[in-house]
Amino acid sequence: MLYLQSITILRAATTTDEYGNEKASWADPLRIPVSGVNVQPAAGSDEDTDDKQLTVTGWRLYTPRGMDLDLRETDRVEAEGTVMQVVGKVARWPAPGGGVHHIEADLREVD
Secondary structure: OOOOEEEEEEEEEEEEOOOOOEEEEEEEEEEEEEEEEEEEEEEEEEEEOOOOOEEEEEEEEEOOOOOOOOOOOOOEEEEOOEEEEEEEEEEEEEOOOOOEEEEEEEEEEEO
16 A cells, blocks of 8 residues: 555756767656655755755655666656655665565655
């Protein structure tokens, strides 16, 4: 009953700048739909008031046992109409006997 949510993984396209360097472009990202996951608020939020009022809310993505995702630390996740950045490495918990038991990923929504 916990894994009833659907998300969309957003992956930036790669473009080349005038110097020949590859960089991410979020103008038209690849959209990868995923269902059967759980996204929950993480404990607390941060406020950054150095330059402007900014509230950063944390979220946590979980998959059920046996489900691995092609989710990268450079991706974004859209859930419930909110776009969030993946924060850090995606944790892939090993299953006894091999494979992935489940994954967990920290997400950050910035308002």
